[in-house]
Amino acid sequence: MKLRLKHSYDGFALDLDLEAGSGVTAVFGRSGAGKTTTLNAIAGLLRPDEGYLEIDGTPLMDTARGLHVPPHKRRFATVFQDARLFPHLSVAQNLDFGTRYAPAGRIIARNDVIALLGLAPLLARAPATLSGGEKQRVALGRALLSGPRMLLMDEPLASLDAARKDEILPYLEQLRDGALRLPILYVSHALDEITRLADRLVVLRNGQVAAQGPLRDVMTDPAAVPLLGVREAGAVLTATVHSHADDGLSTLAISGGTLELMGVKASVGARVRLRILAQDVTLSRDMPLGISALNVLRVSVHAVHTGTGPGALVTLNAGDDRLLARVTRRAIANLDLHSGSACYAILKSSAMSPRSIGR
């Protein structure tokens, strides 16, 4: 999908150019960055001042030619933050709403969707009687059953508390990794959701694309750190579960060594995603001895980025993975760190919350 968009409203100007491929493309930005407007323009719910949109080479919007394919023909089923279930229909009727419009080749089996999202016990209920998490699961099921070309999700978890979020995230991960191979555009201001789900990340700021690319690259790009928030920045990498020990810790293998982490629920052999926040990584020149932190990785400094403040960002090569560490400029000077320096990255097991471990 390719999108070019120029639109002004309420004194705010949107001017962007973004791409989404297969898998999950996340659009991140603070509130007011233009995320929802962008999504509405893609869905066809908004006619921008200027714009061009194509998917798989088929143009859907081209203001220069006066082309505006209406929403029902674009087939970008949308899951909104407020679920928007039809109050006069039961859950089952909501699910079936879009099925009659689904193109023959794109029908997803109803039973598969019901099983994937655990909807069987809800089918006879009225939307008003559902919890927030249940509503979002129904909204997601309804979108899938309409046979969409792409799924648009507008802050689908923003109105849910942490427990409800954890209830839905595994479903979304399953959707991403499952057989459907449905491209998803996921709009969110929550990096914990994005780092678990996205393959590609687009960062919006004041109506413009400030950074975009593969998730792992953008997340470890020091230039993107101010956009993401310095406390939220950090590497995303893939690990393989090696073993679970009796004391509750699990050993996970990454390209640069092994990690001992708590709260890993995935079974042995499974591949999981880890998010390692830059602020949780400590650096040491020498092999640290007699410390409580269990995870010590041999790494080499890729680059050191200092700004005008007291902080510094260090990108590290750990095997084939890239880590990001946030330290002070004074520490950089004390340790004499520069590109190519060998050092050790130290990570506490407890620094990794189970919420930052996806599948």
Place this chain on the structure above:
Amino acid sequence: MTLDSLAWEALRLSLWVAVWSTLIAVPLALWVAWILARGRFRGKSLLSALVHLPLVLPPVVTGYILLTLFSPAAPAGAALDAVGLTLAFKWTGAVLAAIVMGFPLMVRAMRLAIEAVDPRLEEAAATLGASRWAVRLRVTLPLIAPGILAGAVMGFAKAMGEFGATITFVANIPGQTQTLPIAIWTALQIPGGEGAAAAMALLSCAVALGAVLASEALAARVATRIKGSQ
């Protein structure tokens, strides 16, 4: 206190006129309510004022205007006469008077129901593949159905009670234009007619009360349906 055949005839005629006027007015009122609720065009407030005019005009004036427009001597009346639809001094004229007088009430109830529908539900339906007409049929219409019914009930009740415009436009002809309220009024003009008037008045109260209660119940259903949307 007896109900003679004239009273029963008046009740039958009133119901007949009310049913016809409601059936004709509902689709028209829905269309006008829709464009008032959703449309953006010049002259919208003028249309709204025109629709509501019979509510504030003296009914006699409305009846007089209808007579001026639709008497066989007037162009509109003559044109309708030519196609076999005579309005003046006929039950069909009573139907027209009832439509005009009930229209503001119907439009109001329907417009409120349409305005209460969350347009974001309609957007969601569109992204699921429903065309504009499919959205109207499968989302908007079911959500406003109680409002349409409430409007219809109000219009029906108004038609049952219409007096001033009807008697001015189509006079007081038993079996043709003498509806229940007109029959009550006529009975009161005759010495000793109080008994019949009282009986017919009770009948009229019962019909009106039933209509208002039904309308209230339906309005409550609109509220709960639309509240459930979050």
